[in-house]
Amino acid sequence: EAQVTQNPRYLITVTGKKLTVTCSQNMNHEYMSWYRQDPGLGLRQIYYSMNVEVTDKGDVPEGYKVSRKEKRNFPLILESPSPNQTSLYFCASSPRGAGEKLFFGSGTQLSVL
């Protein structure tokens, strides 16, 4: 089944403790992206990647890192999480190109205490 797999679904952590949210897609998509979603603010892009070893900052990249060593995986790393990073996170992928829609993972609800 074609899908974007994101883990974990829920995560509670404490300030400063490094964490990684994994994202994997099995559709051979070139484009992958991370978003955070907060009430009233909609989906805001954190980082995106056009292909392996190519990553770019989105609108809210501060406090986050990503890597794209393989086409299928695009992990999101929080080196030193802070409470303002408490949010709902979505990974998404797309074949890239005009008219190609985004496929979303199921989301990660992160709480930083």
Next chain:
Amino acid sequence: GQNIDQPTEMTATEGAIVQINCTYQTSGFNGLFWYQQHAGEAPTFLSYNVLDGLEEKGRFSSFLSRSKGYSYLLLKELQMKDSASYLCAAMDNYGQNFVFGPGTRLSVLP
């Protein structure tokens, strides 16, 4: 700059028709998407417009005017399960990136 605007909330009655508007300004433009998102779930694709005009898909239709930077999503014969947020998103720079609006939360009342 990039900006997408849509109403925050709308309410409609079961069986009625509702139109959700979206205005956009993006650097380069290559299509307008609409997604549906139920609370706590991932967005799911509804429609895509790149040329001016109306695209119809069952109870849902989407319209685009590129010259006005305007789109709308039309939902007919509303059902309770249509209560969700509806996200407008523009693709810019020939498929290089997506910009999302804040979403419109639709409540369908009996």
